[in-house]
Amino acid sequence: MRDEPGLEVRTTCPYCGVGCGVVASSNRQGVVAVRGDPEHPANFGRLCSKGSALAETLDLDGRLLYPEIRGERATWDAALDTVAKRFSSAIAEHGPDSVAFYVSGQLLTEDYYVANKLMKGFIGSANIDTNSRLCMASSVAGHRRAFGSDTVPGTYEDLELADLVVLTGSNLAWCHPVLYQRIAAAKAARPGMKVVLIDPRRTMTADIADLHLPIAPDGDVALFLGLLAHIHDQGLVDAAYVEAHTSGFETALAAARAVGLSELTAQTGLTATELDTFYRMWGAAEKVVTVYSQGVNQSASGTDKVNAIINCHIATGRIGRPGTGPFSVTGQPNAMGGREVGGLANMLAAHMDIENPEHRALVQRFWKSPVIADRPGLKAVDLFKAVSEGRIKALWIMATNPVDSLPDADAVEAALEACPFVVVSDIVAETDTIRHAHVKLPSLGWGEKDGTVTNSERRISRQRPFLPAPGEARADWWQMAEVGRRMGYEAAFNYTDAAAIFREYAAQTAFENDGSRDLDIGACAEINRESYDALSPFQWPLPVGEGDARSRARFFAEGGYYTADRRACFVSVSPPIKDTAAAGASFTLNTGRVRDHWHTMTRTGKSARLSAHIAEAFAEINPRDARQLGIDDASLVRVANDRGEIVVRALITPRQQPGNIFVPMHWTDQWASSARVDRLVAPVVDPVSGQPALKKTAVTLTKFETSIYGFVISRMKPALETFDYWAVARAQKGWRAEFAHVGAPADSHVLACDLLGLDSGTALLSFTDPQSGLTRHAAFDGVHLAGAVYLSERPVEVSRSWAADQLGQDFENLSSRWRVIAGRPANDMPDKGAIVCACMNVGANEILGAIRGGCMSVDAISKATTAGTNCGSCKSEIKGLLDEHQIIAAE
The missing domain is CATH 2.40.40.20 (Barwin-like endoglucanases)
Structure with a gap:
C-alpha cells in the first residue's frame, strides 16, 4: 500500500474528535498531497485548516528515529530489555502500584488496547491514565451516572436536524470547524433553525449564534437547573417518557427549584431577560441538541454540569430521536477509542466497570490473565502527584506532553526530574517532557500508523499508512507487546499486526454480552487482514450477524439504559459554591x-x-x-x-x-x-x-516593561535564548520570531549578527532613526536575503507575512533591498497583510481590497478571494473585517 507512489489511501485525520476522512497520495518524488474524503460520513470532503495542511507536517526534521538510553543511541533489544527489567524490578520490590502508564488520545485503539491489557490484566494495577482525562473525563462520568454507561446517544446528523443547537463551552468554529460548517450550512438551508452560544468569551462561533449568553465562569450548573425548573413550570416534561424510562425526577427537580432567580443571575452573570429568552427558545424547539466540550468538562464542577444538561434532555424525552440529545464533542482524534478499551484509570476494557466484580472476572476470563486490577488506579493529576512523592518508581509516557498540558506544570516537570525511571514513546526528539526520559522510544506518526480510531459520534474509522516507517520507528502497540513478552507474558502479547489486536478487541466487546453492555462490535471479531485493510467507517454497536446496514446510530429514544433497572437516572446537582479569588488576584x-x-x-x-x-x-x-x-x-x-x-x-x-x-x-x-x-x-x-x-x-x-522590541526573519533558526521574551515560528523558507529585552539594547549590529548566526564583522544593510527609535538591518548572501532584524522602542510595525515571504527571494538591486529594510512592499506590489484564511493563504489586505472593490457579503468576498472556501472557519473574521469597514464608511 505505502510502497506504491501515486496510490490514493483513505485514512483519518489525526487532530480533533470530529474524525474527518482524508485521502492521501504521494508521487515518486515523495511529495504528499491530502484532501478531504468525500465519502467519509463525518466530513463529506470538508477539512479544516489543520487537516488541509497535514502534508506540510510530514518531514523528518526533529523526528526521534532510533531508541536512546540515557541520551545514547541503543538497539531496540537493549531499550526494551531495559524497560522490562526496570518495570519488573519495581513491581517485585514495591508492588504493581509502583508503576504507571500515562497514554494519549493520539494513540490508536489497538495501541490503547495493548497498554490497558498489559497494565490491568498482567501487571495487575489500574495505574494507566490518559491525557483524555484532561478533555472529556467529566462527560464520561456524567454519562455513567445518568445512563449507566459511557454512551454518546446521538450522531452528527442530529446537529443538522435540530430546531435548536445549544453550544455550551464549545468554540466549535475554531476547535471543531467541520462540525461548525455542517451547522452553518444547515442553518443557511433552514433559516428557522436557531443557535445559542453559551461562553464567557464572544468567540468566533458567536457569529452563527442567534443568542450569545456571556455566562460567568462555572455558571453552567445554575443555568441548566433554571432550565429544568422552567421545563416543569411550562408543562414541557414528557411525563410518559419520564415515567417509563427514568428515575429520580422529583428529587432532581427539587434541587433545581432550590435555586431562585437572584441566585441564578448571580451564579450565571446573566440578566433575568437573558435567562428567560434562552429558556423560552429551548422550550419552543421540538428538537434540541446541546453540544458541550471543554468549557463544560474542564471544571471542578464538570460532571455536575454534564448531568444538569442531561437532566433537561431526559425530562423532555429529547434524546435518541433525530435532531435531539446531549452531545459531547471530544478534543482528540481517539479519545473515544481510548474510552472503549479502558484507557482511563477507572474503567475496564469494552466499557466495563472496574468497580464491578462480575466485569472484572469477565475481563480476566477473556484475557486468561494471571491477575486483574481490582480498584481504580491513579487519575492523571493524582498520578503525577504520586510520582512527585516517590510512590511511582517507573513511568511510561506515550504520545503526550504532560509537562505542558497538565495543571501545575512546573510541579509535573519536577516530578519527572525526580522519578527513578521514565520512558517516553514519541515521534519527536525534543519536547518539554522527553528531555526527562531515561529511555526514549521512537514511534510511528500519522501517515505511518496502522489501526483504528473512534470519533465523537461512535464512528470507527481506519488510519492507514501511506509512508514508510522512518529510521527505526515502530508502532506503539508493538513496543508495549514486546515489553509484555519480555516480562514473561509472551503468549498473551504475541500479536502479528494491528488487525490481530482489533479482532481480539472486537471479540471482547461481544464476550458474554447479552445486550447488557452498550459497546458490541462482535461482527468484526473474525475480520481477516484483507477485510481490516478495506474496513469502511461504521458506528457501533455492530453485534454479530447484524452487518453495517443495521449498526445503531442512536440510543435511548425508547429507553433501554444500562443502569441496573434499565432506567436513566436524574442526578440531583447544586451550583458550586462561588469561590473567592486568590489573594491579590484580580x-x-x-x-x-x-x-x-x-x-x-x-x-x-x-x-x-x-x-x-x-x-x-x-x-x-x-x-x-x-x-x-x-x-x-x-x-x-x-x-x-x-x-x-x-x-x-x-x-x-x-x-x-x-x-x-x-x-x-x-x-x-x-x-x-x-x-x-x-x-x-x-x-x-x-x-x-x-x-x-x-x-x-x-x-x-x-x-511587561521592555526597552526594546524586535522582529526577525532568518533562513536559519535565530538564536533567541538571551532575550527576556521571544517566540519563534516557521516561515515558508526559514523562521520568523518576536523578541524583547528589558535591559539597554546592545550594539544593534552585533545583536543582528548574533540573531542571524553571522560573524559580527559581516556587512549589513542598515537604517537607524534615533527620533523614532527605529533600527533595521538586513543581511544578503549574494542576491538572496539571509535575514533581517527590526528593532523599535515600541512593538515593531512591519508587514510580517510579507517580510517572511522575502526569505530566499532574489534582490539584485539596492532599491529592492531597501524594501526589506522598510518592512513593506512598494505601493505597486501586493501585500497580503496578516493571514486570515490559512487554508487558501489569504490576508487581511486582500479581503479589505475585495470589500473596497464592492464585495458587501462574506460570500462575495469568498468568491473574489477564495478566503473561506475550504473549511470556512475564517468566515467570522471575514465578517468582522466587513462589519468594521462598513462602520468606518458610515462615519
Whole structure:
C-alpha cells in the first residue's frame, strides 16, 4: 500500500474528535498531497485548516528515529530489555502500584488496547491514565451516572436536524470547524433553525449564534437547573417518557427549584431577560441538541454540569430521536477509542466497570490473565502527584506532553526530574517532557500508523499508512507487546499486526454480552487482514450477524439504559459554591485552543501556513481592563500567580469580558521563552471525574516593561535564548520570531549578527532613526536575503507575512533591498497583510481590497478571494473585517 507512489489511501485525520476522512497520495518524488474524503460520513470532503495542511507536517526534521538510553543511541533489544527489567524490578520490590502508564488520545485503539491489557490484566494495577482525562473525563462520568454507561446517544446528523443547537463551552468554529460548517450550512438551508452560544468569551462561533449568553465562569450548573425548573413550570416534561424510562425526577427537580432567580443571575452573570429568552427558545424547539466540550468538562464542577444538561434532555424525552440529545464533542482524534478499551484509570476494557466484580472476572476470563486490577488506579493529576512523592518508581509516557498540558506544570516537570525511571514513546526528539526520559522510544506518526480510531459520534474509522516507517520507528502497540513478552507474558502479547489486536478487541466487546453492555462490535471479531485493510467507517454497536446496514446510530429514544433497572437516572446537582479569588488576584484566566494549532505544536508548528495566522501566544484582554492597566495592543503582559508567571502578547478585544483573560495552551519551551500557561493552573479537579479545572484560574495581570522590541526573519533558526521574551515560528523558507529585552539594547549590529548566526564583522544593510527609535538591518548572501532584524522602542510595525515571504527571494538591486529594510512592499506590489484564511493563504489586505472593490457579503468576498472556501472557519473574521469597514464608511 505505502510502497506504491501515486496510490490514493483513505485514512483519518489525526487532530480533533470530529474524525474527518482524508485521502492521501504521494508521487515518486515523495511529495504528499491530502484532501478531504468525500465519502467519509463525518466530513463529506470538508477539512479544516489543520487537516488541509497535514502534508506540510510530514518531514523528518526533529523526528526521534532510533531508541536512546540515557541520551545514547541503543538497539531496540537493549531499550526494551531495559524497560522490562526496570518495570519488573519495581513491581517485585514495591508492588504493581509502583508503576504507571500515562497514554494519549493520539494513540490508536489497538495501541490503547495493548497498554490497558498489559497494565490491568498482567501487571495487575489500574495505574494507566490518559491525557483524555484532561478533555472529556467529566462527560464520561456524567454519562455513567445518568445512563449507566459511557454512551454518546446521538450522531452528527442530529446537529443538522435540530430546531435548536445549544453550544455550551464549545468554540466549535475554531476547535471543531467541520462540525461548525455542517451547522452553518444547515442553518443557511433552514433559516428557522436557531443557535445559542453559551461562553464567557464572544468567540468566533458567536457569529452563527442567534443568542450569545456571556455566562460567568462555572455558571453552567445554575443555568441548566433554571432550565429544568422552567421545563416543569411550562408543562414541557414528557411525563410518559419520564415515567417509563427514568428515575429520580422529583428529587432532581427539587434541587433545581432550590435555586431562585437572584441566585441564578448571580451564579450565571446573566440578566433575568437573558435567562428567560434562552429558556423560552429551548422550550419552543421540538428538537434540541446541546453540544458541550471543554468549557463544560474542564471544571471542578464538570460532571455536575454534564448531568444538569442531561437532566433537561431526559425530562423532555429529547434524546435518541433525530435532531435531539446531549452531545459531547471530544478534543482528540481517539479519545473515544481510548474510552472503549479502558484507557482511563477507572474503567475496564469494552466499557466495563472496574468497580464491578462480575466485569472484572469477565475481563480476566477473556484475557486468561494471571491477575486483574481490582480498584481504580491513579487519575492523571493524582498520578503525577504520586510520582512527585516517590510512590511511582517507573513511568511510561506515550504520545503526550504532560509537562505542558497538565495543571501545575512546573510541579509535573519536577516530578519527572525526580522519578527513578521514565520512558517516553514519541515521534519527536525534543519536547518539554522527553528531555526527562531515561529511555526514549521512537514511534510511528500519522501517515505511518496502522489501526483504528473512534470519533465523537461512535464512528470507527481506519488510519492507514501511506509512508514508510522512518529510521527505526515502530508502532506503539508493538513496543508495549514486546515489553509484555519480555516480562514473561509472551503468549498473551504475541500479536502479528494491528488487525490481530482489533479482532481480539472486537471479540471482547461481544464476550458474554447479552445486550447488557452498550459497546458490541462482535461482527468484526473474525475480520481477516484483507477485510481490516478495506474496513469502511461504521458506528457501533455492530453485534454479530447484524452487518453495517443495521449498526445503531442512536440510543435511548425508547429507553433501554444500562443502569441496573434499565432506567436513566436524574442526578440531583447544586451550583458550586462561588469561590473567592486568590489573594491579590484580580483576573480569571481561561485557557484553550486557537484555530490553526494543535496541542503542543509538535505537528502544526512545522507548518508555516498554520503559524501565519497566529505566531505567538497572547492574552485576550477587555479594552476597559487594558486602559486601567496602561496596556497597549501588541505590548507584552505578565500573567502571574503564586505558581509562576508567563509573558505573552496583549490582544485587546471586546470579545473578552472585563475581569477575564484568555491564553492559548499550545506554546511550549520549544516555541517561546515563557508561555507554558498551565504552570499557572492549580491542580484542582472535579471530585467525580478527576478532570482538572483548566478554565478558571485566579491570576494577576501587569504590563511587561521592555526597552526594546524586535522582529526577525532568518533562513536559519535565530538564536533567541538571551532575550527576556521571544517566540519563534516557521516561515515558508526559514523562521520568523518576536523578541524583547528589558535591559539597554546592545550594539544593534552585533545583536543582528548574533540573531542571524553571522560573524559580527559581516556587512549589513542598515537604517537607524534615533527620533523614532527605529533600527533595521538586513543581511544578503549574494542576491538572496539571509535575514533581517527590526528593532523599535515600541512593538515593531512591519508587514510580517510579507517580510517572511522575502526569505530566499532574489534582490539584485539596492532599491529592492531597501524594501526589506522598510518592512513593506512598494505601493505597486501586493501585500497580503496578516493571514486570515490559512487554508487558501489569504490576508487581511486582500479581503479589505475585495470589500473596497464592492464585495458587501462574506460570500462575495469568498468568491473574489477564495478566503473561506475550504473549511470556512475564517468566515467570522471575514465578517468582522466587513462589519468594521462598513462602520468606518458610515462615519
